[in-house]
Amino acid sequence: MSSLEHVTHPFAPEYDSASQILILGSFPSVQSRKQNFYYAHPQNRFWKVLGEIFNEEVGSTAKQKKAFLKSHHIALWDVIEQCSIHGSSDSSIRDVTPTNLSFLLEQSEITTIFCNGKKALQLFDRYQKPNGLHAIYLPSSSPANAAFRLDKLVEVWKPLILDALKKEHRK
Template identity: 45%
Template sequence: MGEYTHIVHGFEPVFDKHSRVLILGSLPSVKSREAGFYYGHPRNRFWAVLAALTGQPKPESTEEKRKFLLGAGIAVWDVIAECDIIGSSDASIKNVIPAELSVITAVCPNIAVFANGGTAARLYGKYQAEKTGLPITALPSTSPANAAWGLERLTAEWGRLMVGALSDGREQL
């Protein structure tokens, strides 16, 4: 199955005072860590889903992705600051040290929180919900491991669950 590796999250959260939506993953995958930014696996549908929902072109570079998120009022981070994991397998995660989400919630106290996948939602419930006091909505994972959900179905479900989450006149999901 592979060896456990201790991973320290290496990315800063992406957010600003205009962020209205926070999308939390569990921990960046091996491919994302290699790419140096969130959702860096070429088959992850995260960027395609958000592009479809906002009507914007799919961003390619890290700078385009950061600008895309901030322009749409979307914050991105992960529930985990450190853990032991085998490869990119969420099922293998153990010895979790949660991220300090107050970095975002102090600036954006009324942010709508969404989890990209069941593991992120479960870990948020275990480590974060009581601290933030904010409810979370679980979205189906955009990971290529979630092969049962095609891009069209993912986009429709994300759109259905995120309707109205942005309310400041920016691109609407």
């Protein structure tokens, strides 16, 4: 493996005081770091999955995606604040500094946390579970997750996301 690069997360979490669910990835891909926004790799299915769940166009710009997230009370962030990584490879991640989720949870209405992929959940369980937090696993939207086609991702994600949002509305 080529050398690892030590990287600090280059952009802030996406959330507002009305956010009800939080979706955490592991760490931004090279493409996302270059574009300074979440899930920027054109083959990542994250935005397509959300569009299918809500039967709505997400838009192609960061501004449109932020408006989409806000309209559906979804917050986005990653489990890792800093790490050593080779390119975009989750399997190469070392020397992790986890993100501090406390301020985000205190400044929003988040009641449910999801992890997009096994690595995100593994890191969440290692660094956040000791703080009493719990997360629900979502199969990765990454193109590296060839076991899940878009329709299968939507089939798994949709009831979990919609149920979490309905729970918040029932309170």
